[in-house]
Amino acid sequence: AQSVTQLGSHVSVSEGALVLLRCNYSSSVPPYLFWYVQYPNQGLQLLLKYTTGATLVKGINGFEAEFKKSETSFHLTKPSAHMSDAAEYFCAVRDNDYKLSFGAGTTVTVRA
Amino acid sequence: GAGVSQSPSNKVTEKGKDVELRCDPISGHTALYWYRQSLGQGLEFLIYFQGNSAPDKSGLPSDRFSAERTGGSVSTLTIQRTQQEDSAVYLCASSLRLAGFADTQYFGPGTRLTVL
Numbered sequence: 001a002q003s004v005t006q007l008g009s010h011v012s013v014s015e016g017a018l019v020l021l022r023c024n025y026s027s028s029v030p031p032y033l034f035w036y037v038q039y040p041n042q043g044l045q046l047l048l049k050y051t052t053g054a055t056l057v058k059g060i061n062g063f064e065a066e067f068k069k070s071e072t073s074f075h076l077t078k079p080s081a082h083m084s085d086a087a088e089y090f091c092a093v094r095d096n097d098y099k100l101s102f103g104a105g106t107t108v109t110v111r112a
Numbered sequence: 113g114a115g116v117s118q119s120p121s122n123k124v125t126e127k128g129k130d131v132e133l134r135c136d137p138i139s140g141h142t143a144l145y146w147y148r149q150s151l152g153q154g155l156e157f158l159i160y161f162q163g164n165s166a167p168d169k170s171g172l173p174s175d176r177f178s179a180e181r182t183g184g185s186v187s188t189l190t191i192q193r194t195q196q197e198d199s200a201v202y203l204c205a206s207s208l209r210l211a212g213f214a215d216t217q218y219f220g221p222g223t224r225l226t227v228l
Binding site for chain 1: 116143145147154155157160162168171203205216217218219220221222
């Protein structure tokens with residue numbers, strides 16, 4: 001089975017600062033990797049995904065992530081944080097052809 | 113509607129009662145998934161439907177949990193004899209099931225279940 005580790009359950013950044021959320025995965029096969037965001041009392045919204053091809057993936061709201069096979073990582077970044085980025089972020093790996101396995105999540109707080 | 117919808121949005125029940133949670137997937141999506149989100153366990157896969165059949169029920173935590181899908185559309189997750197540990201947010205997702213595992217799962221807003 002594949003698994004996901006998100007380093008840091010809480011991240012606090014200043015508005016305008018870099019956002020960096022770390023995700024490492026374990027997989028015995030080429031992985032399919034996803035980042036989802038969850039705003040309070042809402043479902044999960046896809047930010048971006050990596051399947052094949054270019055290792056730098058751009059998503060919505062200015063986020064991007066880079067797949068690094070040698071480091072088994074898929075870290076999420078945004079150059080300049082906005083107040084609206086305050087939410088919980090989940091990294092996920094496709095466990096097989098249907099099941100997603102999620103990390104524990106990282107809550108982002110943005111300071112004015 | 114444009115997205116996955118779930119009802120009710122909130123459900124409070126007493127221990128021992130049965131509850132039914134409903135999911136309406138995005139029109140045309142053949143695959144449907146149930147996940148559970150709880151403080152102690154994070155996000156857990158429960159069950160997957162392809163059409164009306166459920167090839168994988170391995171995530172259901174006990175035989176008190178069951179799910180069905182009719183007409184390749186609406187799904188109902190039933191929890192019998194609810195226990196306090198069943199308290200969680202139950203999320204439904206749907207996808208087109210594109211080849212190569214590249215399809216995206218689109219999530220509904222969830223049903224927050226509280227068992228007193």
